[in-house]
Amino acid sequence: QKEVEQDPGPLSVPEGAIVSLNCTYSNSAFQYFMWYRQYSRKGPELLMYTYSSGNKEDGRFTAQVDKSSKYISLFIRDSQPSDSATYLCAMLAGLSASKIIFGSGTRLSIRP
């Protein structure tokens, strides 16, 4: 079993829709949860960074962590064609942990 599971998609939604992206994980030691956006043939860029359970909002993006279910989500409101990219969830057991564990990424396409 992979430590982090993420549906690869592709996910295609119309412009303006609310997008929900999700990951599940198996390691209860994970404490830090990140979402990265990766455009085609580019390196990932950090979107959101959350510690432990709860919600965090940044503009049109909301990250949600439910540690009891080992489930994290990223919501995108009022989706735009420029949001079309691959979204990677990532996790860290602690700031002194040895490495970031990435999900495989979900390809998202926003139709104009």
Added chain:
Amino acid sequence: GAVVSQHPSRVICKSGTSVKIECRSLDFQATTMFWYRQFPKQSLMLMATSNEGSKATYEQGVEKDKFLINHASLTLSTLTVTSAHPEDSSFYICSARGPGQGWGTQYFGPGTRLLVL
């Protein structure tokens, strides 16, 4: 924000040749650099971690004699794929971290696409 560059962005080589990829931190000193490999539709997999002036630490299953990493300065790390074979074709991404920053703080480069014929 911190900027990391990679060169080249794309390289095609013949099987058996060696390829060098450079990773530079442009506006900060990178005490630690990370090298990842990403196959199509798969996750980023950490290959190795390098600290400036020290030998790189390789992840399990990554051949250190095949993937040579040099981190000779605080702004430059290089990955050399020696005797490349078609199965080494992948997207190689580096990331960098400055002094005093935690493991979660990594600035990624744009990646290098390697195609071995």
